[in-house]
Amino acid sequence: MKRMHKVLMFSLVLFPLAVLMGSCDREPSAVGIVPKPVDLKVHAGHFRLDSAVRIVLQNAADANSRMAVNYLNGKIKELLGSPLGIAEKKVRGPRIIMNVDSTLTFHPEGYEMKVARKRITINARTAQGAFYAFQTLLQLMPPSAGSPGIQKGMIRIPCVTVKDYPRFSYRGMHLDVCRHFFPVEFILKQLDVMAMYKLNTFHWHLTEDQGWRIEIKKYPLLTQIGSKRTEGEGFEYGGYYTQDDIRKVVKYAQERFIRIIPEIEMPGHALAALAAYPQLSCTGGPFKVRNFWGVEENVFCAGREETFGFITDVLTEVAALFPSEYIHIGGDECPKNRWKNCLRCQERIRQEGLKDEAELQSYFIKRVEKILLSLGKKMIGWDEILEGGLAPSATVMSWRGEEGGIDAAMQGHDVVMTPGDWVYLDHYQGSPKVEPVAIGGYTTLEESYNYDPLPE
Incomplete structure (x- = not known):
């Protein structure tokens, strides 16, 4: 019955469990991404997410890409108290770069993401792939982010390189x-x-x-x-x-x-x-x-x-x-x-x-x-x-x-x-x-x- x-x-995804991977620059004991990515490397340092960060849409003017960005920005607003600014051209300062390019040879739902100290770069073939990169980015944030009693206005995200696509x-x-x-x-x-x-x-x-x-x-x-x-x-x-x-x-x-x-x-x-x-x-x-x-x-x-x-x-x-x-x-x-x-x-x-x-x-x-x-x-x-x-x-x-x-x-x-x-x-x-x-x-x-x- x-x-x-x-x-x-x-799918191999069932429940909210933290899955840890090895073969990284540093021990990724504080990094839990579900489902386990195809490849994950953890580097030294953190990206500082605060109101000064901008989201840069690079080749991402279609409706689905904007929908994905709006989802991410809504989540960030919940955590920081205000959304991030959005730009369609190069900007200086800390930024999240979203590049959706249909000519990439990625899996349609796959993505590559690099979190460095000053910028986060996301490459995907489709808006759906970028959306899944955003989910990984949100999982990289500490569980305490946005919680009552925790300082609002800044979140530290570990520097990582992630390559992922579904099985x-x-x-x-x-x-x-x-x-x-x-x-x-x-x-x-x-x-x-x-x-x-x-x-x-x-x-x-x-x-x-x-x-x-x-x-x-x-x-x-x-x-x-x-x-x-x-x-x-x-x-x-x-x-x-x-x-x-x-x-x-x-x-x-x-x-x-x-x-x-x-x-x-x-x-x-x-x-x-x-x-x-x-x-x-x-x-x-x-x-x-x-x-x-x-x-x-x-x-x-x-x-x-x-x-x-x-x-x-x-x-x-x-x-x-x-x-x-x-x-x-x-x-x-x-x-x-x-x-x-x-x-x-x-x-x-x-x-x-x-x-x-x-x-x-x-x-x-x-x-x-x-x-x-x-x-x-x-x-x-x-x-x-x-x-x-x-x-x-x-x-x-x-x-x-x-x-x-x-x-x-x-x-x-x-x-x-x-x-x-x-x-x-x-x-x-x-x-x-x-x-x-x-x-x-x-x-x-x-x-x-x-x-x-x-x-x-």
Whole structure:
């Protein structure tokens, strides 16, 4: 079963740990950069960051470069009390030089940064690479910078030379907001932390058996009914994001060079939608939004054309809200009992020449994939979607172990490794006697951090 939090492991970054490197001019015991850079050298001396410093934009007049600089300047304002001046020509005195040059042969997300006593020089091929250099620069500042009681107006940054680029193009974090709802303010903080550690993908799990969390204009009952459930002694639990909320979060993420991939679950994990629109089920309901864990028997009816009309309408609105080229459709844990006893589903199997209900799920997924392609989007799904074949553009997330990811890669698909035994953050990481309540399992911090998503 997918958990509430999942790190998508095309990354070695998991938690805020200081990583130290050797092979430097001096012992870098006071320098902690996460993730560990490709190359780090620590030199004698410090750069003095104060209000006299200027940021020089060199070949950086495009909107993304300015967005990155504005982010850095906002952080510096928080620390110093005022932002730095910005110039587009050479200046004298202490300065931070940002050079974004598309002709450089760097990795698109890579950078080189040298911190000297009088200036900091950053070279990158893209604004995103420069943004990650800024994150490294911020991590080089002492933890006490900007804290109450600490002198404002000056920060000492150690002199270093850093060369860095990512090992994987997809470095992400998954958050299930259906079983446990999180307000917009929490999501924004989550994005801030992701940016700090150079994660570039936020997988936003928006629909489930336990709640529907995204406003769909054409189907208002999804949030009027599907976003709420009855808990415990009868109190109502719920919440959802308006489309304006979604736009706010997407913009905030873009300013941190993070793409958001929404997840709309199907054909299983759909009870919240069926509680709102029971006519999309095999039995017709009625249903209540699920208030406990487990795999739900009631799923979208694969024999009703209305189901695919509904999915088309929902995905059309979702596609308009999220600029990411990907939409996640779930595809996991779909029991077949309702389909076996559904006259419409059995008729669909006969009409399409399918062997059984397993092939009916493959039929369902392929139809959804065509809908996404018509919207200019690519499909991502959990590793169950691999059964029955996919278009080459589909991406597979391997959550039940590594085998699904290996099979998908051998078939030519992009893969995101998310095996539960290593990267599910809602497992216990220590003794249950001293840790908060977890879903179960036992995965230590060391195991998660050291997981290599490339199987031997």
